Amino acid sequence: MAPRPLLQFDTDDRLETIWKVLQKGLLVLLSLMVVAGLLGLLGRGPLSHAVTPLPAIQGAVRYDHLARHTTSGQSSVEWKSRPAAAQTEISLDRGLPDAVQATATTPTASAYRITPDGAAWSFAAPPQGAGQIMVNRVTFHIGTSKVGLTRGRLRLLGQDAVLKSFVFP
Amino acid sequence: MGVIIRSVVVYVVLLVILRMTSRRIMRTATPLDRVLIFVFGGIGITAVLHDETSMTACFLALATFGLLHVATYASKLKIPALGLISDGARVVVFKNGEWWENRLRHAHLEHRDVIAEARQRGFKALEEVALVVVEHTGGLTFIAKSDQASADNP
Numbered sequence: 332m333a334p335r336p337l338l339q340f341d342t343d344d345r346l347e348t349i350w351k352v353l354q355k356g357l358l359v360l361l362s363l364m365v366v367a368g369l370l371g372l373l374g375r376g377p378l379s380h381a382v383t384p385l386p387a388i389q390g391a392v393r394y395d396h397l398a399r400h401t402t403s404g405q406s407s408v409e410w411k412s413r414p415a416a417a418q419t420e421i422s423l424d425r426g427l428p429d430a431v432q433a434t435a436t437t438p439t440a441s442a443y444r445i446t447p448d449g450a451a452w453s454f455a456a457p458p459q460g461a462g463q464i465m466v467n468r469v470t471f472h473i474g475t476s477k478v479g480l481t482r483g484r485l486r487l488l489g490q491d492a493v494l495k496s497f498v499f500p
Numbered sequence: 501m502g503v504i505i506r507s508v509v510v511y512v513v514l515l516v517i518l519r520m521t522s523r524r525i526m527r528t529a530t531p532l533d534r535v536l537i538f539v540f541g542g543i544g545i546t547a548v549l550h551d552e553t554s555m556t557a558c559f560l561a562l563a564t565f566g567l568l569h570v571a572t573y574a575s576k577l578k579i580p581a582l583g584l585i586s587d588g589a590r591v592v593v594f595k596n597g598e599w600w601e602n603r604l605r606h607a608h609l610e611h612r613d614v615i616a617e618a619r620q621r622g623f624k625a626l627e628e629v630a631l632v633v634v635e636h637t638g639g640l641t642f643i644a645k646s647d648q649a650s651a652d653n654p
Contacts, residue, residue: 358567358570361563361566361567362567364559364560364563365504365560365563365564365567368501368503368504368560368563368564369501369504370501371501373556373560374554374556375501375502375503376501377501399552399554399556399557400553400554400555400556401552401553401554402551402552402553402554402557403551499554499555499556500554500555500556
């Protein structure tokens with residue numbers, strides 16, 4: 332006759348100790364994750380934005396250098412200019428349009444075209460007095476479509492700005 | 501950041517609403533109680549994640565809920581009054597053949613809920629029961645008259 336298995340009422344102290352350490356480690360990890368989330372280090376927070384200056388035209392590009400996958404956001408380009416041309420063109424090289432899709436712009440672009448190395452948006456210059464310096468601002472409403480590191484170049488009035496961002500899954 | 505703030509708000513609101521609506525969600529839940537859990541869960545997910553579908557947002561929400569739960573548990577150990585607020589206290593609803601109707605109503609229980617639970621515990625009649633307690637965990641505790649007698653006269 333086979334021996335009947337005994338019910339075990341004792342505690343496996345070694346397993347409990349290991350589990351306690353793991354549990355504490357996991358709690359620390361979760362806490363760090365929440366703090367990082369609050370700061371925006373995992374996207375969408377105070378530290379998730381970056382500003383790349385465009386000194387020659389007294390402008391800057393403000394964008395999310397830390398973003399989340401399939402999340403909508405905004406990037407804005409601001410610059411000062413005299414009305415030299417009726418149109419201003421903002422172009423992005425292929426690295427950005429492949430990873431970040433601009434769903435709309437504010438103000439609405441007067442033209443959009445695919446260029447050999449990316450895409451370009453044209454904006455009509457608003458009416459203003461001759462010689463008057465004005466602040467221009469274009470906002471791109473974007474959605475991230477690629478996970479990982481993205482590096483691209485924005486070109487405006489002959490000025491280049493390198494934009495680097497990381498998209499979390 | 502938004503996900504974390506929304507998670508905290510939803511956790512607190514759900515805790516309050518669950519405490520208000522039902523105290524027997526896990527132990528003696530009826531189908532209606534279960535519907536409540538599903539509906540609350542569905543509404544909560546929409547409110548927490550909003551327009552975000554990324555895994556990072558999902559992990560952040562889970563981490564926040566997990567930490568809040570641990571923090572609530574730790575706070576209950578330090579401040580027992582907090583446990584009374586989050587879990588409630590035990591309530592006697594039946595004693596020596598007499599129903600305490602107000603307490604039953606307050607616990608959102610009916611006679612038949614208690615009687616059904618008594619049948620499942622093997623009682624054949626309520627005359628065998630000395631005491632029924634609704635525990636803070638949501639479960640029902642039955643003290644048989646025979647047990648009470650042996651406790652009184654050891």
